[in-house]
Amino acid sequence: MTTSLRELVAHIESGMSVAVPTDYSGVAMSAIREIIRQDIKKLHLIGVPTCGLQAELLIGAGAVEVFESSALTLGEYNPAPCFSRAVKNSTIKLIDATCPAIHAALQASQKGIPFMPLRGIIGSDLLNHHPNWKTIQNPLAEQEDPIVIIPAIKPDFALFHAPLVDEHGNVWVGRRKELVTMSQASRGALVTAEKLYEGNLLEDEKLAAGTLPSLYVTASAVTPNGSWPLSFWHGRDEDSEHLKLYCKMAKTEEGFREYLDQFVFQEVSQ
Amino acid sequence: MTDINTKIELICFIANLLKDTNHVAVGAASPIPGAAALLAKEVYGSPRHVNILGSVKNNFFTNGAQELFDCAAQGRIDAFFLSGGQIDGSANINLMGVGDYPTNSPRWSGTFGSAYLYFLIPKVILFREEHSRRVLVDKVDFISAPGASEDNIYRTGGPYGLLTNKAFFKFNKQTRRFSLQSIHEGSSLEDILNNTGFSFDYQPNTPQTVLSSQKMRQTLQQNTRPKIEEVYPQFARTLFANTEQTS
Numbered sequence: 001m002t003t004s005l006r007e008l009v010a011h012i013e014s015g016m017s018v019a020v021p022t023d024y025s026g027v028a029m030s031a032i033r034e035i036i037r038q039d040i041k042k043l044h045l046i047g048v049p050t051c052g053l054q055a056e057l058l059i060g061a062g063a064v065e066v067f068e069s070s071a072l073t074l075g076e077y078n079p080a081p082c083f084s085r086a087v088k089n090s091t092i093k094l095i096d097a098t099c100p101a102i103h104a105a106l107q108a109s110q111k112g113i114p115f116m117p118l119r120g121i122i123g124s125d126l127l128n129h130h131p132n133w134k135t136i137q138n139p140l141a142e143q144e145d146p147i148v149i150i151p152a153i154k155p156d157f158a159l160f161h162a163p164l165v166d167e168h169g170n171v172w173v174g175r176r177k178e179l180v181t182m183s184q185a186s187r188g189a190l191v192t193a194e195k196l197y198e199g200n201l202l203e204d205e206k207l208a209a210g211t212l213p214s215l216y217v218t219a220s221a222v223t224p225n226g227s228w229p230l231s232f233w234h235g236r237d238e239d240s241e242h243l244k245l246y247c248k249m250a251k252t253e254e255g256f257r258e259y260l261d262q263f264v265f266q267e268v269s270q
Numbered sequence: 271m272t273d274i275n276t277k278i279e280l281i282c283f284i285a286n287l288l289k290d291t292n293h294v295a296v297g298a299a300s301p302i303p304g305a306a307a308l309l310a311k312e313v314y315g316s317p318r319h320v321n322i323l324g325s326v327k328n329n330f331f332t333n334g335a336q337e338l339f340d341c342a343a344q345g346r347i348d349a350f351f352l353s354g355g356q357i358d359g360s361a362n363i364n365l366m367g368v369g370d371y372p373t374n375s376p377r378w379s380g381t382f383g384s385a386y387l388y389f390l391i392p393k394v395i396l397f398r399e400e401h402s403r404r405v406l407v408d409k410v411d412f413i414s415a416p417g418a419s420e421d422n423i424y425r426t427g428g429p430y431g432l433l434t435n436k437a438f439f440k441f442n443k444q445t446r447r448f449s450l451q452s453i454h455e456g457s458s459l460e461d462i463l464n465n466t467g468f469s470f471d472y473q474p475n476t477p478q479t480v481l482s483s484q485k486m487r488q489t490l491q492q493n494t495r496p497k498i499e500e501v502y503p504q505f506a507r508t509l510f511a512n513t514e515q516t517s
Contacts, residue, residue: 024324025335049335050382071365071380075299076504079376087367087377094372098385100339107336119343120386122423123416129371144422177334233326 001169001220005270008190008221009034012157015065017044019106019155019182023052023075023230026176028161028192030226033264036061044068046155048106048182049099053230053246056080059092060256061264068095068153070102077243081250096126101133101150103178108152109185115149122146157218158182158189161226163234165193169214170201174234180212188218192226194234223270271456276435277302277509279454280399281490282482283433285310287395291348293319295338295391297382301498301505303351303397308501309494313486317348325501339383342390345426349393352384356410357396359448359468361417361429361441363388364410371412381414388415391427401434403467418446437462438479439470447471452479 009031012018021027025048032054035043040063047055047069055072058064060082072083086092097105104116121127122135127148138145160179164172171191173179183189189212201211226232229239229246249255271279284306288294294307294317307320308328322328323338331337341347354363355378365381367374388394398405419425429441432448436457439448449471453462459476491510499506 022335050380069380071382073299073379078379080379084375084377088373088375090373096366096372096380098381099383100336100343100386103336103339118386119424120389120415123413123419124381124385125366125371125413126381126385145424146422147424175332175334177332178336179334181334181336 001167001214002165002196003219003221005030005034005192005221005223006038008192008219009038009040011190011219012040012043012159014041014043016156017046019046019048019153019158019186020051020054021048021160021176021179021182022050024233025178026161026173026233027052027054027227027230028159028190028223029054029228029230030223030270031159031161031190031192032057033267034269035063036260036264037267037269041065046102046153047072048178049097049102053243056082056250057264059083059086060250061260064092066093066095068097068102070097070099074243074247077247081247082256085253095131096129098124098126102153103181104150105153106181106185108150109154110181113152115151117147117149119147121148153185155182155186158186159191160189161192161194161223161232163194164197164201165191165220165222166197166199166201168200169217169220171212171214171217171220172197172201172207172210173212174210176233183212183216189216190218191220192223193220194224194226194232196222221270274509274511276454278487278490279479279482280433280435281306281309282486283438283479284395284397285313285486287393287430288349289314289316291317291393293317293321293341293347294349295321295323295342295347296351297323300351300353300397301502302399303395304501305490305494305498305505305509308497309486309490312493313489322501328497328501339386342387345390347391349395350387350391351395351397352388352415353396353398354405354410354414356405356407357398357432358407358410358417359470360446361396361432361448362410362413363396363415363417364412365414366412368411374412384415387427388429389419389425389427393430394427395430396432398432399435401436401462402465406434406465407467417441418443436465442471445471450476452477454479455481
C-alpha cells in the first residue's frame with residue numbers, strides 16, 4: 001500500500017495548498033526536496049502553526065506563491081535568508097497569523113464548520129492585515145463582547161513525516177495530535193514514515209490511540225531519515241553542521257542555487 | 271560581571287518571580303526562562319508544572335500543539351514569557367520586523383502565539399537581554415500583541431514586567447506605563463535613561479537588584495543542571511563551562 005517518494009509527491013499539483021507541521025513535529029524534508037525536483041510551483045503553503053527550513057527552501061526555489069503561518073524561524077540559525085529576500089522583494093504573498101488561529105482554522109475544517117471564534121488578537125496589527133479574519137459581537141452575550149472569528153482552512157494536502165506506517169496505510173503519530181488535526185482538515189494526508197510497521201497499528205490498543213487511520217491518508221512512503229537535516233522527535237538529532245552550511249551558502253542568491261544543485265537536484269528521487 | 275554571571279543572575283531573578291505559580295509554559299527558544307522555570311520548581315516546588323515547547327521530556331501535553339492554547343484560554347497557565355524585536359513604553363511588542371508591513375526589512379520570524387497568549391496568561395514576563403534604544407522604542411513599528419486593551423475586550427492576562435540585562439521594570443495596567451523597580455549590578459539610572467527609548471516612571475533612588483543567594487546558585491549548578499542540559503544542551507555548555515571541576 002505504501003508508494004515511492006516520487007509517486008507520493010506527484011499527488012501535489014502546482015497551485016495547490018499544502019499544510020506542513022512545525023520543525024519539532026515531524027517535517028518531511030525528503031518530500032520537500034522532491035517537490036522542488038518535480039518543479040511544482042505556486043503553492044499555498046500553510047505552516048502549522050509555524051514553519052522552518054521547509055518553507056525557507058520552497059520559497060528560495062520559487063515554489064511558493066502564498067505563505068500562511070505564524071512565523072518562519074530557523075531557530076538558532078536565524079535569520080532565514082531566502083525568506084528575508086522574498087519579503088523584502090515582495091516575491092511571495094504573506095498571510096501572517098498567530099499560532100492558535102492556524103490551529104482553530106484547521107479545527108473548523110475538521111468539524112466541517114465555516115469558522116471558529118478565538119479570544120485575543122483584537123488590537124494586534126495582524127487583524128488589520130489578515131484578509132479573512134472578522135470581529136463580531138459574541139451573539140450569546142448581553143453586554144458588549146467583541147470576538148474574532150477565524151474562517152476554516154481546508155488545505156488540499158497535509159504533508160509530514162511520522163515514525164510508523166503500516167501496510168494498510170495507517171500512520172502512527174503518537175501524541176502529535178496536531179498532525180491528526182491537519183490531516184482531517186485537509187482533503188488528504190501525504191505521509192513519509194521512518195519505518196514500516198509489520199501488522200496493523202489499529203490492532204494494538206496502545207498504538208491505536210496515537211494512530212491516524214488510513215481513511216485520511218492519500219498516500220504514504222517509507223522514507224528512513226526523512227526529516228534530514230532537521231531533527232525528528234522520535235529519535236534523531238538535527239544535522240547541525242549541514243544547517244550551518246546551509247546558512248552560509250544561502251546568504252547569497254547564487255550560493256542558494258549552488259546549494260540546490262548540490263543537495264536537492266543531485267539527490268536521486270526514491 | 272561576566273556574561274555568564276549575568277545570565278545566572280537573570281535565571282535566579284526570574285525563578286523568584288515564578289514561585290507563586292502552579293503552571294509555567296516556556297517557548298522553544300527561551301533557555302534563560304526555561305532554566306528559571308526548572309530552577310523554581312526545584313527550589314520552591316512551585317511551579318508544580320513546567321511545559322517547555324519543543325521538548326519531549328519536559329512537555330506533558332498529549333493533545334497536540336493546540337493544547338497549550340486551549341490551556342491558556344481556560345486560565346490553566348499562570349506565567350509565560352514573551353520577547354520582542356521592539357518593545358515600547360505601552361508594553362506593545364513587535365515580532366514582525368522593522369519598517370512597514372509586509373515589506374519589513376529586516377523581517378523577523380513572525381508573531382507566533384503572542385497575539386493570543388498575551389491576552390490570556392496572567393503573568394507574562396517580557397524578557398529581552400539587550401537593553402538599547404534599538405529594542406526599547408517609543409512606539410513599535412508593528413503591534414504583534416498589544417500591552418493593554420480597552421475595558422470591553424476580554425482579557426485575563428497581560429504584561430507583568432520587563433526584564434533586561436540592565437534592569438527590571440513592572441508594568442502598571444492603569445497608567446499603561448513601565449516603572450523601574452531595580453537596576454542590576456554594573457548599570458546605573460543614567461545608563462538606563464540613556465539606553466531606553468521610551469519614557470518610564472522611576473524613583474531617583476531606585477535600588478540595585480538583589481543578587482541571588484549562594485544556595486540558589488548551588489541548586490542551579492547541582493540539581494537543575496542536568497534538566498537544563500536535556501532541553502538546552504548548547505546553552506548549558508556555555509553556562510556551566512567554568513564549573514566542570516567544582517560540580
